[in-house]
Amino acid sequence: MALIEFDHASYSYDASGRALDDVSLSVERGEYVVVLGHNGSGKSTLARCMNALVVPDEGAVRVMGLDTADPDAQVEIRRHVGMVFQNPDNQMVTSVVADDVAFGPENLGIPQPQIVQRVDRALEAVAMTPYAQADPAELSGGQKQRVGIAGMLAMEPDVLVLDEPGAMLDPRGRRGVRRVVRALNERGITIVHITHFMDDALEAGRIVVMDDGRPVLDGTPDEVFRHGPELRAMGLEQPFAMRLATRLRELGVPEQAAPDTPHLDVLEEALCRSLSNM
Amino acid sequence: MPLAFEHVTYSYGSQVDGMGPALDDVSLTIADGEFVGVIGHTGSGKSTFAEHTNGLKVPTSGRVLVDGIPTSDKKARREVRRRVGYVMQYPEYQLFAETVREDVGFGPRNLGQSDDEVDRSVREAIELVGLDYDEVADVSPFDLSGGQKRRVAMAGIIAMRPHILTVDEPMAGLDPQGRHEVLGILRELHRRGTTVIMVSHSMDDVAREADHVVVLDHGRLADEGDPRTVFSHEERLHRIGLDVPRAAHVAHDLAERGMDLPGPCPLTLEDLARAIAKRLGRGGDAR
Numbered sequence: 001m002a003l004i005e006f007d008h009a010s011y012s013y014d015a016s017g018r019a020l021d022d023v024s025l026s027v028e029r030g031e032y033v034v035v036l037g038h039n040g041s042g043k044s045t046l047a048r049c050m051n052a053l054v055v056p057d058e059g060a061v062r063v064m065g066l067d068t069a070d071p072d073a074q075v076e077i078r079r080h081v082g083m084v085f086q087n088p089d090n091q092m093v094t095s096v097v098a099d100d101v102a103f104g105p106e107n108l109g110i111p112q113p114q115i116v117q118r119v120d121r122a123l124e125a126v127a128m129t130p131y132a133q134a135d136p137a138e139l140s141g142g143q144k145q146r147v148g149i150a151g152m153l154a155m156e157p158d159v160l161v162l163d164e165p166g167a168m169l170d171p172r173g174r175r176g177v178r179r180v181v182r183a184l185n186e187r188g189i190t191i192v193h194i195t196h197f198m199d200d201a202l203e204a205g206r207i208v209v210m211d212d213g214r215p216v217l218d219g220t221p222d223e224v225f226r227h228g229p230e231l232r233a234m235g236l237e238q239p240f241a242m243r244l245a246t247r248l249r250e251l252g253v254p255e256q257a258a259p260d261t262p263h264l265d266v267l268e269e270a271l272c273r274s275l276s277n278m
Numbered sequence: 279m280p281l282a283f284e285h286v287t288y289s290y291g292s293q294v295d296g297m298g299p300a301l302d303d304v305s306l307t308i309a310d311g312e313f314v315g316v317i318g319h320t321g322s323g324k325s326t327f328a329e330h331t332n333g334l335k336v337p338t339s340g341r342v343l344v345d346g347i348p349t350s351d352k353k354a355r356r357e358v359r360r361r362v363g364y365v366m367q368y369p370e371y372q373l374f375a376e377t378v379r380e381d382v383g384f385g386p387r388n389l390g391q392s393d394d395e396v397d398r399s400v401r402e403a404i405e406l407v408g409l410d411y412d413e414v415a416d417v418s419p420f421d422l423s424g425g426q427k428r429r430v431a432m433a434g435i436i437a438m439r440p441h442i443l444t445v446d447e448p449m450a451g452l453d454p455q456g457r458h459e460v461l462g463i464l465r466e467l468h469r470r471g472t473t474v475i476m477v478s479h480s481m482d483d484v485a486r487e488a489d490h491v492v493v494l495d496h497g498r499l500a501d502e503g504d505p506r507t508v509f510s511h512e513e514r515l516h517r518i519g520l521d522v523p524r525a526a527h528v529a530h531d532l533a534e535r536g537m538d539l540p541g542p543c544p545l546t547l548e549d550l551a552r553a554i555a556k557r558l559g560r561g562g563d564a565r
Contacts, residue, residue: 038453039424086451138290143320167451170319170479171521196453235455240524244547251555264528271554272535278559 001065002026003159003190004050004081008059010213011045019045020056021213027159032182032191034201036224037210038235043194044086046210047163050192051081064158079108082157084149086164097139097147098123098132104155115154122150125180127173145169149177159190166197178203198239202262209234225262241267281308281331281362281442281473285340288326288497299338300326302497308442308475308490313468315488315505316477319519323497324446324477325367331444331475332362344442360389363440367447369431370424378404378422378430379415385438396437403437404430407463425456432463442473449480461487485509485523485545493520509545525550 004027011020019042027033037043048054049061052068063081066073094100101119110118123129126146136144149165162181166174174197182203185191193200201207207224209217211234217224221239225231228238228246237243239262248258257274261267288301300323308314318324329335330342333349342349344358366372375381379400386399404411407429414422419430428448435443445464449457461483468474468487478484484491484505491508493501495518501508509515509522512530521527525544532539532554539557544550 038455139321164451170519171481173320196451235453237454240528240547244528244551247547247551248555251551252560253555253558257558264531268528268531268535271532271558272537274558275537 002062003029003031003064004192005062006046006049006059007062009049009056009061010058011049011054011056013045018213020049022059023213023215024059025208025215025218027190027192029158029190030185030188032185032203032205033193033208034204034206035192035194035208035210036196036201036236041210041234042213043210044163045213047083047161047192047194050159050161051083052077053083079155080158082152082155082160084152084160084162084165086167089144092136092144092147095135095137096132097128097134097136100136100147101150101154104151108155118154118156119150122153123147125153125176125183126150127176146173146177149180153180153184157189159192160184161192161194163194164196165193166195166200174200198237198262202239209236221262226260238262240264280310280343280345281475282306282343283330283340284343286330286337286342287339288330288335289338298497300497301330301337303340304494304497304499305340306492306499306502308473310441310473311468311471312473312490313464313488314473314475314490314492315484316475316492316494317479317481317484317520318494318500322494322518324494326497327492327494328364328366328444328446328475328477331442332364333358334364356389360438361440362442362444363435363438365432365435365443365445365448367450369435370419370427373419373427373431376418377416378409378419381419381430382433382437385434389438399437399439400433403433406436406466407433408459409433425452425459428452428456428460429463432460436463436467440472442475443467444475444477446477447479448476449478449483457483481509481521481523482525482546485525493518505545506542510543529553 006023006025009020009023010018012018035043045054052074055069061068063077066077068077092100093103098119101122102115105115105118123132126149128146136147145165166177181191202221207221208215217227225238225242231238241264242262245258245260245267249255257271259270283304283306286301286304287299289299316324316327333355336350344361347354347358349358373381382400382403383396386396401411409429419427448460464474488505491505500518501511509526512522523545525546528550529539529544539553541553544553
């Protein structure tokens with residue numbers, strides 16, 4: 001059984017059009033899925049369907065077999081699927097960072113010593129340990145975002161759905177989150193990461209590109225990023241390595257030396273190999 | 279019309295233990311017509327710096343001078359705001375009026391522009407941010423897409439015709455297309471003579487656009503200069519949690535793998551591609 005399954009799911013916020021349009025896809029346990037798409041492509045709605053914040057008008061979304069439209073199943077679904085949102089201000093509830101991170105596990109009825117452990121681990125994972133006793137209101141946007149992520153990590157969900165969590169983080173913060181997310185995935189937590197950052201996308205085993213409420217590309221980074229013209233037409237861009245390789249070929253470097261790959265290390269190796277063959 | 283920071287220190291009212299002032303003895307001058315990139319990791323004081331450029335925050339000690347006018351002078355505050363426009367992070371959250379025309383016109387009207395002038399400023403600003411005036415003027419800003427809202431919010435500041443425009447993370451949360459559009463707006467304003475001060479996390483954008491880079495760390499001025507100089511201080515940047523632009527990073531990797539590139543360290547994809555092509559004997563200099 002798929003962990004998350006979209007079965008011909010459609011959803012409209014209003015009469016102006018469908019935010020999700022007949023989506024069928026499934027996420028298997030242990031996957032690391034990145035969802036790309038321009039603003040308004042439906043990717044945030046897709047994320048919100050995964051923990052029953054949005055319930056489809058037509059079709060169904062099932063989490064571990066539980067129908068998100070079933071009101072009796074929603075609490076359990078949200079225990080399995082943790083959401084991290086774009087704007088952490090909406091997720092801050094207390095005046096001390098550590099209490100904020102503890103809020104979720106406390107609500108789950110976890111014993112106090114375990115909560116302390118989880119909070120410490122979560123704050124360390126997002127490099128916010130020195131701020132454990134700070135007031136969230138005193139933190140910058142990026143710092144708040146990391147506390148928001150720590151709050152979700154402390155719940156230890158099966159699936160972590162991240163809706164552009166890195167939008168406001170600096171490169172170091174984003175790398176930190178990426179490392180945390182990768183480590184969580186290696187421990188078996190399924191990751192669905194909605195992002196605009198190609199560096200984030202390269203981490204994934206699978207990329208789903210949304211456009212007009214539908215998944216239009218679905219595959220490994222190598223497969224998906226090969227569709228340069230389609231991606232550009234959708235307002236997206238290829239990763240740095242592919243743009244560099246394209247420019248190099250325009251400048252006359254042969255394809256063998258500048259292959260079409262999203263991975264910088266692969267491109268660098270090919271370039272150096274061609275140099276030693278000269 | 280220079281902007282000068284003189285020994286500017288700013289402390290928030292209630293300091294969290296162990297955290298120093300948000301700005302700590304910052305002195306620097308920004309000349310007319312510059313494109314300034316302000317970089318620093320989260321909590322480095324970038325936003326506080328931006329808020330000081332138009333008097334939204336005034337120093338606890340030291341002075342900020344806009345064309346010689348201290349921002350702390352309450353009587354001159356309006357004049358300072360007229361000269362320096364400030365676009366905060368996620369400015370679209372500040373949209374409030376019923377139509378785009380009213381929202382964009384709010385600032386210039388407040389500055390005392392006549393009705394005719396306001397109309398002209400609004401039309402000009404909306405077109406400058408790449409929106410069709412006739413299409414959007416009477417639309418509710420809340421019916422626009424995220425990227426369009428961002429541009430309307432920027433137009434509201436641009437309509438006040440500031441000589442200096444400070445933008446705090448103007449591309450945050452936008453998709454690649456939206457980022458290109460916003461960068462294009464800033465580039466065009468700069469081309470028309472506006473001094474642009476851009477706070478950004480993107481070293482690539484700063485390396486490509488800025489001619490003056492300001493590096494903040496723990497509220498202090500950690501480095502300052504043209505992009506080539508600042509980004510050549512790789513170790514210093516790493517120490518304070520920042521990166522070099524991706525092109526420089528790749529050049530570094532290639533050198534470690536035995537491919538040294540000719541010329542100065544490339545900061546942009548285009549420079550990098552040309553240097554590699556040249557190294558591989560493909561005459562990267564020819565266009």
